[in-house]
Structures are given as C-alpha cells and as structure tokens.
Amino acid sequence: MDQAHKTDDTRALLLRSALLCFAEQGFEGSSIRKIATRAGLSLGLLYHYFPSKEALLQALFAQSVELIQGCFLEVAAESDPRRRLELLLRVSFRVMKEHRDFYRVSYGVRMQPGVVAGLSELILLWNTALHAQFLELLEAAAVPDAPTRAFLLISALDGACQQYVLHPDFFPLDAVGELLLRDLFSNLPPVDHEPSASC
Amino acid sequence: MDQAHKTDDTRALLLRSALLCFAEQGFEGSSIRKIATRAGLSLGLLYHYFPSKEALLQALFAQSVELIQGCFLEVAAESDPRRRLELLLRVSFRVMKEHRDFYRVSYGVRMQPGVVAGLSELILLWNTALHAQFLELLEAAAVPDAPTRAFLLISALDGACQQYVLHPDFFPLDAVGELLLRDLFSNLPPVDHEPSASC
Amino acid sequence: MDQAHKTDDTRALLLRSALLCFAEQGFEGSSIRKIATRAGLSLGLLYHYFPSKEALLQALFAQSVELIQGCFLEVAAESDPRRRLELLLRVSFRVMKEHRDFYRVSYGVRMQPGVVAGLSELILLWNTALHAQFLELLEAAAVPDAPTRAFLLISALDGACQQYVLHPDFFPLDAVGELLLRDLFSNLPPVDHEPSASC
Amino acid sequence: MDQAHKTDDTRALLLRSALLCFAEQGFEGSSIRKIATRAGLSLGLLYHYFPSKEALLQALFAQSVELIQGCFLEVAAESDPRRRLELLLRVSFRVMKEHRDFYRVSYGVRMQPGVVAGLSELILLWNTALHAQFLELLEAAAVPDAPTRAFLLISALDGACQQYVLHPDFFPLDAVGELLLRDLFSNLPPVDHEPSASC
DNA sequence: TATGAATGAGCGTTCATTCAT
DNA sequence: GATGAATGAACGCTCATTCAT
Numbered sequence: 001m002d003q004a005h006k007t008d009d010t011r012a013l014l015l016r017s018a019l020l021c022f023a024e025q026g027f028e029g030s031s032i033r034k035i036a037t038r039a040g041l042s043l044g045l046l047y048h049y050f051p052s053k054e055a056l057l058q059a060l061f062a063q064s065v066e067l068i069q070g071c072f073l074e075v076a077a078e079s080d081p082r083r084r085l086e087l088l089l090r091v092s093f094r095v096m097k098e099h100r101d102f103y104r105v106s107y108g109v110r111m112q113p114g115v116v117a118g119l120s121e122l123i124l125l126w127n128t129a130l131h132a133q134f135l136e137l138l139e140a141a142a143v144p145d146a147p148t149r150a151f152l153l154i155s156a157l158d159g160a161c162q163q164y165v166l167h168p169d170f171f172p173l174d175a176v177g178e179l180l181l182r183d184l185f186s187n188l189p190p191v192d193h194e195p196s197a198s199c
Numbered sequence: 200m201d202q203a204h205k206t207d208d209t210r211a212l213l214l215r216s217a218l219l220c221f222a223e224q225g226f227e228g229s230s231i232r233k234i235a236t237r238a239g240l241s242l243g244l245l246y247h248y249f250p251s252k253e254a255l256l257q258a259l260f261a262q263s264v265e266l267i268q269g270c271f272l273e274v275a276a277e278s279d280p281r282r283r284l285e286l287l288l289r290v291s292f293r294v295m296k297e298h299r300d301f302y303r304v305s306y307g308v309r310m311q312p313g314v315v316a317g318l319s320e321l322i323l324l325w326n327t328a329l330h331a332q333f334l335e336l337l338e339a340a341a342v343p344d345a346p347t348r349a350f351l352l353i354s355a356l357d358g359a360c361q362q363y364v365l366h367p368d369f370f371p372l373d374a375v376g377e378l379l380l381r382d383l384f385s386n387l388p389p390v391d392h393e394p395s396a397s398c
Numbered sequence: 399m400d401q402a403h404k405t406d407d408t409r410a411l412l413l414r415s416a417l418l419c420f421a422e423q424g425f426e427g428s429s430i431r432k433i434a435t436r437a438g439l440s441l442g443l444l445y446h447y448f449p450s451k452e453a454l455l456q457a458l459f460a461q462s463v464e465l466i467q468g469c470f471l472e473v474a475a476e477s478d479p480r481r482r483l484e485l486l487l488r489v490s491f492r493v494m495k496e497h498r499d500f501y502r503v504s505y506g507v508r509m510q511p512g513v514v515a516g517l518s519e520l521i522l523l524w525n526t527a528l529h530a531q532f533l534e535l536l537e538a539a540a541v542p543d544a545p546t547r548a549f550l551l552i553s554a555l556d557g558a559c560q561q562y563v564l565h566p567d568f569f570p571l572d573a574v575g576e577l578l579l580r581d582l583f584s585n586l587p588p589v590d591h592e593p594s595a596s597c
Numbered sequence: 598m599d600q601a602h603k604t605d606d607t608r609a610l611l612l613r614s615a616l617l618c619f620a621e622q623g624f625e626g627s628s629i630r631k632i633a634t635r636a637g638l639s640l641g642l643l644y645h646y647f648p649s650k651e652a653l654l655q656a657l658f659a660q661s662v663e664l665i666q667g668c669f670l671e672v673a674a675e676s677d678p679r680r681r682l683e684l685l686l687r688v689s690f691r692v693m694k695e696h697r698d699f700y701r702v703s704y705g706v707r708m709q710p711g712v713v714a715g716l717s718e719l720i721l722l723w724n725t726a727l728h729a730q731f732l733e734l735l736e737a738a739a740v741p742d743a744p745t746r747a748f749l750l751i752s753a754l755d756g757a758c759q760q761y762v763l764h765p766d767f768f769p770l771d772a773v774g775e776l777l778l779r780d781l782f783s784n785l786p787p788v789d790h791e792p793s794a795s796c
Numbered sequence: 797t798a799t800g801a802a803t804g805a806g807c808g809t810t811c812a813t814t815c816a817t
Numbered sequence: 818g819a820t821g822a823a824t825g826a827a828c829g830c831t832c833a834t835t836c837a838t
Contacts (some may be wrong), residue, residue, distance in 0.1 A: 007822080026311035028227035032808060042824045044811085049822095053808065104310060110365065111307035112225040124366075148374045151362070152382075155375060156351065159358025163350070166309065167323070175347045176354060183351075183382065206797090230832060243799050243836090252833065405818085424709040426625035429811060442815090442820050451812065502708060508763065509705035510623035522764070546772045549760070550780075553773060554749065557756025561748070564707065565721075573745045574752060581749075581780065604801080629829060639803045641832085646801095650829065 011049050013039045015063060018056050023104040027057060027115055054116045057109070061119060064102040065126075071095050081140035086181060088133065089157070093177040096161045104165050130154060143184070156180055210248050212238045214262055217255050222300040225307050226256060226314060253315045256308070260318060263301040264325070270294050280339035285380060287332065288356075292376040295360045303364050329353060342383070355379055409447050411437045413461055416454050421499040424506050425455060425513060452514045455507070459517060462500040463524070469493050479538035484579060486531065487555075491575040494559045502563050528552060541582070554578055608646050610636045612660060615653050620698040623705045624654060624712055651713045654706070658716060661699040662723075668692050678737035683778060685730065686754075690774040693758045701762045727751060740781070753777055 017039035021030035032053055036046045050056040071091055078084040096103060106123060113120045134153050138146035160180075164173040216238035220229035231252055235245040249255040270290055277283040295302060305322065312319045333352050337345035359379075363372040415437035419428035430451055434444040448454040469489055476482040494501060504521065511518045532551050536544035558578075562571040614636035618627035629650055633643040647653040668688055675681040693700060703720060710717045731750050735743035757777075761770040 010822080025313055026227070028225070029311055029313060031806080033806090043809090044825060045823050047809070051809095108307075108310035111303060111310075112228060114224065114228065127362075145378055148371060148378045151371060151375050152355065152359070152378050155358035155362050156355040157358065158361055159354030159356065160351070162357055162361065163326075163354050167326075172347060172350060176350050179344055179347045179351050209797095231834085232832075241799050242834095244797080246834075247797070250834095408818090423711065424625070426623070427709060427711065430813085431811075440820050441813095443818075445813075446818070449813095506705075506708035509701060509708075510626055512622055512626060525760075525764075543776055546769060546776045549769060549773050550753065550757070550776050553756035553760050554753040555756065556759055557752035557754065558749070560755055560759070561724075561752050570745060570748060574748050577742055577745045577749050607801080628827075630827090640830090641804065642802050644830070648830095 010041070010045070014041065014046055014049055014056070015060055018060055019101050019105065022057065022060070022108070023101040026108045027053075027105070027112075057105075057116050058119065060102070060105065061122065064099060064106075065122070068095050068099060068102075071098075081137050082185070085134075085137040085141055086185070088137065089153075089177065089181055089184075092157055093160075093173060096164055096173065100165055100168060103161055107162060107165065127154070130157075153180075153184075209240065209244070213240065213245055213248055213255070214259055217259055218263075218300050218304065221256065221259070221307070222303040226252075226304070231255075256304075256315050257318065259301070259304065260321060263298060263305075264321070267294050267298060267301075270297075280336050281384070284333075284336040284340055285384070287336065288352075288376065288380055288383075291356055292359075292372060295363055295372065299364055299367065302360055306361055306364060326353065329356075352379075352383075408439070408443070412439065412444055412447055412454070413458055416458055417462075417499050417503065420455065420458070420506070421502040425451075425503070430454075455503075455514050456517065458500070458503065459520060462497060462504075463520070466493050466497060466500075469496075479535050480583070483532075483535040483539055484583070486535065487551075487575065487579055487582075490555055491558075491571060494562055494571065498563055498566065501559055505560055505563060525552065528555075551578075551582075607638065607642070611638065611643055611646055611653070612657055615657055616661075616698050616702065619654065619657070619705070620701040624650075624702070624709075654702075654713050655716065657699070657702065658719065661696060662719070665692050665696060665699075668695075678734050679782070682731075682734040682738055683782070685734065686750075686774065686778055686781075689754055690757075690770060693761055694770065697762055697765060700758055704759060704762065724751070727754075750777075750781075 014035070018030070018035050021035045021038060024030075025034075032046060033043055035056070036043045039046075046056070050059060071094065072088075075084060075087045075091055078087050109115055109119060110123045131150050131154050135146055135150040138149055138153075143149060157180075160171075160173060160176050163171045213234065217229070217234050220234050220237060223229075224233075231245060232242055234255070235242045238245075245255075249258060270293070271287070274283060274286045274290055277286050308314055308318060309322045330349050330353050333349040334345055337348055337352075342348060359370075359372060359375050362370040412433065416428070416433050419433050419436060422428075423432075430444060431441055433454070434441045437444075444454075448457060469492070470486070473482060473485045473489055476485050507513055507517060508521045529548050529552050532548040533544055536547055536551075541547060555578075558569075558571060558574050561569045611632070615627070615632050618632045618635060621627075622631075629643060630640055632653070633640045636643075643653070647656060668691070669685075672681060672684045672688055675684050706712055706716060707720045728747050728751050731747040732743055735746055735750075740746060754777075757768075757770060757773050760768045
C-alpha cells in the first residue's frame with residue numbers, strides 16, 4: 001500500500017513534469033531526458049511508467065480531460081437553459097485559469113495533426129460537443145441566430161483562453177468573461193439567478 | 200536584372216515551400232530537406248538563401264506580415280471611427296481566409312516561445328497593436344466598456360481564425376463575422392455606410 | 399529438502415524459458431525480462447538464480463552438454479571400433495532431434511565469438527573431441543583416409559544438424575543419417591550388428 | 598564522374614566495413630557507430646548511403662549473392678551431368694574460401710529469422726535451389742539414392758563451409774572437398790575429364 | 797549560383813543490472 | 818526467497834548545418 005502510494009506519486013511527478021515541459025517548450029521541444037530530469041528522476045524510470053513519449057502525452061490528456069469534465073458536472077445539474085448557459089460559460093472560464101498549462105499543451109498540439117495519433121480527434125470531438133451544447137442551450141433560451149452564435153461563442157471562448165494562456169498577466173480574463181455574459185443576456189428578458197461555485 | 204529576378208523567384212519558391220511545409224507539418228516536423236525538395240531545389244541552395252531554419256521562418260513571418268499589413272492600408276484611409284472599426288473587422292476576416300496557411304504556422308509557433316528568437320515578441324507586438332487600435336476606435340465610436348470590449352473583440356477574432364484554420368470546411372467564418380459586426384453595432388445609433396473592397 | 403527441490407525447479411524453469419527464448423529469438427534478441435516473464439517469474443528472481451544473462455547462457459550450455467554427454471555413455475560401452483563408430487553416429491543423430499532447440503542456440507552463438515566468454519572455446523573443444531574420436535575409430539576400423547574422413551564426417555554431421563534445425567519438417571534427417579552410415583561402411587567387409595537404443 | 602567514383606568508393610568502403618563487423622561480431626553485435634568508425638567515416642555519412650542498418654545488410658547480401666552467382670556461371674556452360682556435378686562442387690568450395698566473411702555473416706543471420714525481413718527467405722531459396730540442382734544432376738548422372746544423397750551433399754557442403762569459416766587455419770577444406778568428390782564418383786564408371794578454372 | 801557529401805549532437809527507446817523492501 | 822522500482826549506457830536514427838567542388 002505504501003509502495004502503491006510511492007508508485008502513484010512517481011507517476012504523478014512525471015506527469016506534472018511533462019505538463020510543464022510540454023506547456024513551456026511544446027511537445028517536440030521537450031525531450032524525454034528533460035522531462036525525467038525535471039522530475040528529478042532517471043530516463044529509464046520514465047519508461048517504466050510510460051511506454052513512450054506519446055503515451056505520456058496521452059496520459060496527460062486523459063488525466064486533464066477527466067479533471068475538466070469533473071468541473072462541468074455541476075452544469076448538468078442545472079435544468080433552466082439560461083442559467084445553464086451562464087453556468088457553462090462561468091465554469092469554462094474558471095477551468096481555463098485552473099488548467100492553463102494543459103490548455104497551452106493542447107493548443108500547441110492541435111495545430112500538428114500528426115503528432116500523436118487520436119489526440120486531434122479527441123480535441124475535435126471536445127470542440128464539437130461544446131458547440132452542440134451551446135447550440136442546444138441557445139435554442140432553448142430562445143437566443144436569436146443560435147447556430148451562428150454558437151460558433152461565435154466557441155470562438156470567443158477559444159480566443160479568450162488562448163490570449164489568457166499566452167499573456168496571463170496582461171489579459172483580463174475575468175472581465176472579458178463578464179462582458180461576454182452581459183452581452184449574451186443583455187437583449188433577453190432578465191432572469192433572476194445567483195452565480196455559481198467551486199470546481 | 201534577369202539574375203536578380205531569378206534570385207527573387209528562387210527565394211519566393213523556397214518561402215512558399217516552407218509555408219506549406221510548416222503549415223502542414225509544423226515547424227519542428229518540417230525538415231530543411233523536405234522544404235528544399237518540395238521546392239524542387241537542392242539542400243545547399245536553400246542555405247545559400249537562408250542561413251538557417253530559423254531565418255527561414257523569420258523571413259516567412261516578415262513576408263506575411265508585410266503582405267497582411269498591406270491589406271490593412273485601406274483601413275487607414277477611413278476616418279469615421281465607426282466605419283473604420285467595421286472596415287478593420289471586415290479586412291481581418293478577409294485576411295484570415297487569404298492567409299490561412301500563414302495563420303496556421305503562426306498559431307503553431309506562438310505556443311512555443313523558445314522555438315525562434317524574436318518571433319514571440321513580434322506576435323505579441325502585433326496583438327498589442329491590434330488591441331490598441333480596437334481600443335482607440337471603440338472609444339472614438341463611443342462604444343461602452345471599450346477597454347474590455349477591445350480584449351473581447353481580439354479574442355473573438357483570434358478564436359474565429361483558429362476555428363477556421365482548423366476546420367475550414369466546417370466553420371462558417373463569414374457568418375460568424377457578420378454576426379460579430381451586427382452585435383457590435385446593434386446597440387448603437389445606426390450609421391449608413393457601404394462596405395469595403397479588395398486586399 | 400523441500401526448499402531445495404523448489405529451488406531446483408525454479409532454476410530449471412528459468413533455464414527452460416531461456417532455452418526457448420534463445421532458440422526462437424537468438425541470444426541478443428531475448429531480453430532478460432522476456433525470459434523471466436515467459437517462466438512466469440519476476441525479473442529480480444531471475445537475478446537471484448543467475449548473476450547475468452551470460453551466466454544464464456553458460457548454465458544452459460553446461461546443462462545441455464551434460465545431458466548430451468549422458469547420451470553418449472552407451473557408446474563407450476561398445477568396444478568393437480566399427481560398431482562403436484556406427485553407434486556414435488546413430489546417437490549423434492538421435493541427439494540432434496532431442497536437443498534441437500539447444501543446437502539452434504548453439505549455432506546462433508558460435509558465429510559471434512565475443513558474445514559470451516568461454517563459450518566459443520567450449521564449442522571448439524567439443525568439436526575437437528568429436529573429431530579426435532572419429533579419427534581414432536576410423537583408424538581402428540581401418541577406414542582409408544581416416545584423418546580427412548574424420549573432418550568430412552564432422553562436416554556432414556554438422557551440416558545435417560543445421561539443415562534439420564532450420565527446416566525440421568522438410569529435411570529428412572533419418573534418411574540422411576542412414577545414407578551416411580551406408581556410405582561409410584559400404585566399402586568395408588560387412589559386420590553383423592544390431593542397432594542401438596534410447597537416450 | 599570523379600564524384601561518382603568517390604561516391605562509389607565510399608559506399609564500397611562502408612559495405613566492406615559492415616562485412617567485417619558483421620562477420621566478427623554478428624549483426625546485432627555490430628553497432629552502426631562501429632561500422633562507420635571502422636570505415637573511418639562519420640555516423641551520418643553511413644545514413645547518407647544506407648537508409649538503415651537493415652538496408653546495409655541487405656545491400657551486403659545483394660552484392661555478395663551477385664558475386665557468388667557470377668562464380669557459378671561457368672557451371673552452366675558444362676552440359677555433361679557428371680562433369681557439371683563435379684564443377685558445381687569445385688566452384689562451391691572455391692567460393693567458400695573467397696567469401697568466407699560473407700558466409701560467416703550469412704550463418705550468423707540465418708538462425709535469427711526475425712533479424713532482417715526477406716533475408717531468411719532469400720537464404721532458404723538459395724538452399725532450395727542448390728538442393729534442386731544437386732538432385733537433378735545426381736539423377737542425370739545415375740547416382741543411386743539421388744533424393745537423399747542431394748540432402749546429404751548439401752549437408753556436407755554446408756557443414757564443411759561452417760567448419761572452415763569457424764576454424765580456417767585448422768579445417769582442411771581442400772582435402773575434404775577432394776574426398777567428397779572421390780567418394781561421390783568412386784562407385785561410378787570412370788569418366789575422363791580435366792578439372793576446371795577461375796572465378 | 798548550385799550541388800550534395802560529410803559531420804556530429806541530440807533524439808526516442810531498449811535493456812542488463814542493482815537494490816531497497 | 819521474491820518483487821519490481823530505479824538507473825544509465827548504448828542503440829538506431831534524424832537532422833540542421835558546413836564545406837569542397
């Protein structure tokens with residue numbers, strides 16, 4: 001049990017190191033040696049836990065996707081479309097801040113389809129699912145131009161996230177998020193609601 | 200003069216090959232050999248024109264930035280802030296379509312600050328200049344929340360461009376652009392204007 | 399005593415696994431891990447029994463050489479040179495079939511003198527001893543050209559074994575053995591004898 | 598033309614180095630670095646001429662097989678079965694001496710089927726073709742037990758070659774060859790012929 | 797201007813081996 | 818006895834870069 005603990009720690013240590021390296025130098029720019037060294041471990045040990053560099057990235061994605069999906073669970077609990085829409089956006093912005101490094105990795109990877117098999121597909125899937133959800137909610141909330149607006153929303157979210165990831169100290173993510181929400185709801189009959197909570 | 204012509208052609212040929220390679224395979228994924236071969240030229244000749252792979256990318260950026268800035272010249276001619284704002288956005292969307300490959304390269308590179316010295320700074324500068332311009336125009340057009348809205352506009356533009364670059368056949372760039380414009384001007388007193396032209 | 403039994407079993411299990419791996423994949427192609435896994439044992443345990451991969455191969459040779467030499471014991475009991483010669487050949491062919499995997503390992507190893515210290519010498523010794531024995535028997539049996547014929551016999555034996563090891567389903571080892579015997583004795587005054595038995 | 602000469606020399610130099618390394622240390626035991634260093638060239642240059650270690654071995658085989666087949670051309674010119682059989686054997690023994698290193702490589706490789714794709718098949722093919730030729734000639738020469746004797750002949754040849762390759766200073770290849778021939782023809786009605794020549 | 801032979805640092809990966817438990 | 822985490826040297830290979838022609 002102690003062993004298992006140690007084992008999990010080592011794995012987590014390696015994943016963390018990989019996350020930072022990939023985020024800072026990109027996937028191709030991060031050598032396996034750097035990742036292991038940064039974790040304070042040996043090259044061979046990394047291969048004890050992950051069969052390849054690709055597997056490391058995939059594990060990183062698996063881990064992060066799971067964490068992020070967990071954050072969105074609270075959204076599912078809300079049934080009112082408008083409040084749900086708001087919640088979805090708020091959680092999205094919160095997740096950006098909490099998983100900045102992962103988004104950096106993801107943005108770096110998605111422009112190079114060949115890098116890791118299956119990952120582009122996963123990212124595309126994620127994107128599509130988000131769009132579908134926005135579309136559904138916008139229609140349910142009777143927002144005009146729902147199809148195009150869903151695309152615009154995704155764009156704004158994606159763009160804000162990238163700007164934030166690139167210039168975290170400069171880009172006012174929260175303010176931009178609030179403005180986005182205000183714009184979205186400004187022309188609709190008001191609904192009273194209290195904002196939402198933790199991840 | 201003929202010689203100079205030939206020289207320029209060769210340079211352009213190499214830059215074009217580099218653009219396509221970088222866009223398709225990323226910077227790290229494109230070997231100097233592939234670029235030269237794709238241009239139908241020899242490895243040594245490439246080095247005759249560009250001292251390094253980095254220099255090739257830098258030249259690519261310099262060339263594209265110049266081309267793109269040329270597109271924005273017409274914007275400067277417009278003095279009315281609101282029409283100028285509209286023009287700026289319209290040109291932006293047009294440029295995205297015309298320089299999709301370059302944007303792909305740019306998006307792939309900007310997440311890896313170390314890749315090529317000076318490029319991150321250039322991209323940041325560009326971004327900052329765009330933001331400054333939006334800010335100035337929004338304020339001049341009396342759009343509320345100008346500072347934050349400038350960031351939001353940049354985000355939406357950036358995000359739309361990425362979505363378009365990633366899924367050109369799926370993402371409705373024009374419609375999203377129109378909606379963005381409509382939103383922006385919907386709450387302002389209408390101004391009559393005729394849209395603008397070529398790049 | 400029970401423990402010792404277990405110990406011997408484990409050792410034998412590992413040797414058997416090594417034999418099969420080496421025979422199928424060669425010495426260099428067989429990793430210590432594969433050998434341990436195939437035996438259903440852990441990596442550490444293998445090192446408990448054998449200090450190195452080389453030692454494993456050496457033990458394998460020691461074991462097989464002993465087993466094979468046991469098969470030749472019955473030859474020593476025969477005092478008539480001609481019958482002894484025949485017996486020696488018959489046993490040789492029998493041993494090839496019973497130790498095919500070992501011969502495969504041996505043939506794979508003997509072409510790479512550096513692989514395992516001492517093994518080449520052992521193989522050479524074996525070869526020399528066999529030659530000496532043939533020479534002695536041929537002379538005692540008054541076979542002409544005994545010295546050269548001893549070399550030819552060794553060659554035929556060696557070659558037949560290799561052919562058999564490489565193409566066990568295709569090469570008619572028994573028939574070749576019989577023909578070899580017939581040739582050998584065809585020009586000598588016949589001697590009545592009954593063939594020999596098990597290993 | 599001078600360049601091409603240099604290029605061919607370099608290629609040949611590398612092939613020669615590979616032949617020696619493979620012969621002495623085996624395929625797996627010879628690192629690409631060792632081969633390049635032994636040729637006095639750099640690691641990268643080797644890859645300039647051969648795309649992989651496998652390709653190097655394949656080129657080595659292609660080259661040697663061609664050389665060896667050239668040696669057998671004179672056999673085809675002989676139409677009398679018995680003389681042709683003798684010629685075939687004589688050339689075989691001559692080739693063994695002239696291509697000892699290659700045979701060593703070949704013997705090392707053929708016990709590890711997975712090493713290089715297609716090579717095992719090639720070796721098997723060669724073997725089969727040789728057997729077929731012996732069979733045909735033995736039958737044409739009215740030698741009894743032709744089918745089995747063809748196998749025995751191959752075995753003796755194969756074995757003699759291996760013995761010679763392993764102990765070139767000890768194994769009397771020529772004498773063994775002569776004895777083999779004498780045995781083969783001893784029981785047949787004599788045919789007057791003069792032996793054959795160069796490779 | 798134009799070529800491609802030549803170089804070697806660095807990469808991802810494997811694997812025999814050690815050692816704390 | 819038994820485990821498998823941990824190590825690092827060495828491997829096959831890629832690729833940006835240099836240079837003689």
